[in-house]
Amino acid sequence: MTESPKKVLIIEDDDALRSVLADALRAEYIDAIEAKDGEKGLMAAEQSLPHLILLDILMPRMDGRAVFRAIRAHKDLQHVPVSFLTNLSDLGSISEALGGEKADYIVKSDWSIDEIVRHVKEKLGTK
Amino acid sequence: MRNNNSLSLKAHKQDFIIPRYRYGTFLMFVGGISGIAGLLFIAAALFNIVGSAYVQPAEYLGLAFFTAAFLTLIFTTVRLKKGFSTADAIARIMRERSDRYARAAFGSHEGLWDIDIKTGDAFFSDGWHKMLGLPEDSVRSIDGWQARVHPEDKKSAVDALTQHANRLRMYYEAEYRIQNRHGAYVWISDRGSSSDNLPFRVAGFSRDVTREKNVEELLQGRTTELARARDAIEKEIQNTRKFSQAVEAATDPIAIITPSGNVTYANDARSALLGLQRNDMIGRHMLAPYREKTAKMEIAKLNNALRGGRAFSSENFIGERTDGSIFEAAISVFPVREKGVVVFFTSLEQDITKRKNIDRAKTEFVSLASHQLRTPLTVIRWHSEMLLKGQRYQLADAVRKYVLEIYNANRRMIQMINALLNVSRIDLGVFTINPRPTDLTALMESVIKEMAPQIISKQLHIAKHFGRGLPEVAVDTELFRMVFQNLISNAVKYTSAGGAISVSIAHEGEHITFSVSDDGIGIPKAQQPRVFSKLFRADNARETEPDGTGLGLYVVRAVMEASGGTIRFESDERKGTTFYGIIPMIGSKRREGVTVLG
Helix, strand or coil, X not given: CCCCCCEEEEECXXXXXXXXXXXXXXXXXXXXXXXXXHHHXXXXXXXXXXXXXXXXXXXXXXXXXXXXXXXXXXXXXXXXXXXXXXXXXXXXXXXXXXXCCCCEEEEHHHCCHHHHHHHHHHHHCCC | CHHHHHHHHHHHHHHCCCCHHHHHHHHHHHHHHHHHHHHHHHHHHHHHHHHCCCCHHHHHHHHHHHHHHHHHHHHHHHHHHHHHHHHHHHHHHHXXXXXXXXXXXXXXXXXXXXXXXXXXXXXXXXXXXXXXXXXXXXXXXXHHHHHHECHHHHHHHHHHHHHHHCCCCCCEEEEEEEECCCCCEEEEEEEEEEEXXXXXXXXXXXXXXXXXXXXXXXXXXXXXXXXXXXHHHHHHHHHHHXXXXXXXXXXXXXXXXXXXXXXXXXXXXXXXXXXXXHHHHCCCECCCCCCCCCCHHHHHHHHHHHHHCCCEEEEEEEEECCCCCEEEEEEEEEEEEECCEEEEEEEEEEECHHXXXXXXXXXXXXXXXXXXXXXXXXXXXXXXXXXXXXXXXCCCHHHHHHHHHHHHHHHHHHHHHHHHHHHHHHHHCCECECCEEECHHHHHHHHHHHCHHHHHHCCCEEEEXXXXXXXXXXXCHHHHHHHHHHHHHHHHHCCCCCCEEEEEEEEECCEEEEEEEECCCCCCHHHHHHCCCCCCCCHHHHHHCCCCCCCHHHHHXXXXXXXXXXXXXXXXXXXXXXXXXXXXXXCCCCECCCECCC
16 A cells, blocks of 8 residues: 555547546546647656556547557567557557557547546556 | 154144145045946946947936046046145144144143133133143133132123223233132133124133242242341341440440450440540450559459459459549449350449549548547546546535436437447448357347346346357357347337347258347338338337437348348337348358448
8 A cells, every 4th residue: 555656647639538537547546647649648658657558549749559659669668558548430540550469449438437447447457 | 752742732633623624525525426426327328238229318317427527536636636735735834833832832831712702602722721620621601711710800800801892902911810620729811802803702812820920929928028027127227226326325434345355345435434545445455454553453353253254343443544644443344145155245444533532531531520529529428427426526416417417418429429430331331340250149148138227127028039059150249249239229128118028049051040029119011111221210219219310220231231141020010020130150251341330
């Protein structure tokens, strides 16, 4: 219990979505770090070395696929688990981005906020 | 030869009379009798000279007879000598002439006749009788002749004869049918005339023209036949011309190609599509304009179809015109067979660049819309969930009720958008089919389990009839989950509380069959044909459940058909509905789409 809180980086360009997700995680005592586009997200990841990244796919500047490739290429970040935040129609582009690697994806509109929190906790091994 | 001719002569000799010959015989006869009588009297006179002197007058009479006989003899001898030689000559000439006529008459099937219109008497030669196969001399009157003439021809023949007799015509000429011995009719052509002093005595000849007539009739028939055939051919030519004009004027490119793919004909529309002159297309391979830009695989597929005599159709061709412009094309080829052998192929080409662009725009729109619409919907969903969780804020009951309404409406909207996206993917044909061995019984059970809350709250009874040892079938599990979800949720929605639902799955030969049955509101007969139509909802369904999308069964049918199966239903209003599905045991074909349905 004295353990420092787990860090989850949320890279999502929609402010309302990102903030409500961060609120829900913080309510569970998870350190939620927010980034509003791909570039900022990659920098935040390098700085904070999170335990899990929630990554949106369609974003301005650097999209989720590019961020994912950069993370996997980064020596400090290559083992960090990534869960994609997505809309259904992006499924084709996710599998393309993964290049065969199995990843989790969260179809945003189909998931309740509780389900996402549960998923995050499972990934962090806190539940 | 000679024998034959004399035979023919004998047969016709009686047609000619030679009176002089008979007169000579008579003179010889008279002379002979007188001579014999004279000799007798001389003999008697000699006896008297020897015996008595009282018979002097008899002696004179005998002398007179003898003198007369002697004179007659001398006269006759002179006369006969002269006469015989003249008669011989005449007879010879006559014989030759008659022989000639006879031969001519016999050879040309002619008969001679001589009739008297006044008395009705008639003479018909042997040749004439023979022509009709009648016994000689059996026809002797005009009536006898008329009796044999065909009723239809009688009037014209008799008219011709009387007109000639009345000097209305120079000659008597007629053509008519006349009955022969066997009762059959032969065609006769008559020609005759009379002398000026005996206008009612008409003589002439008849000729058998049956053969000519038959030939004429045959020719007439043939002519009609030919005319008919010509008309038919003309019609055929016109039809063929119409077909070729239709192809020629078609606005879609049409070509005729050999089984090796070479163009033997192409219409103007093809010229326009490819920017080629006709001469530049004929003899060249139909895929020449496509070879550069189209995937090798597609070219090979079409060539294989041509070689195998099969029809082929694809929308994945990319062509390049002579001016360098690029277009996307749909190409169909199909074989034309004669007696089972492929004689050529017809190809249809279509510039589908515009349609492909629209398709792409539609797909992009769907993708964009799904993203753009879902994001705000997700924002509403998550925020209302946060409010309802009430971890930080305890909502007043009234506020909680309002937020709950927002939350529910938002869920419905998300469902509707998911359904619309599914439909749009079905319409675009872009959804993936990923067949995996699937236990349909387990799938059905799990769908029923998902719906337990609704089933329990409506107190519905569910009966399951699953065949034992059902094999797994290779279908897309997630797509069939959607099928079962839609069918069972419909059954739950449209059955009143306490109703019964029954589901079944069975293995029948080459197929797996399943059914979902309810005793609910049913589908009105008049609306049954539209049940699988996009966005259609039956009136009673609309009343019972105002929130449906009218897309569920549309998706069900699309999935069943894309999976190689079929779906149908039976329904009675207010009694219930049963849906029957059939899936082939061989399973579904894999299909790589752009998206998955869900």
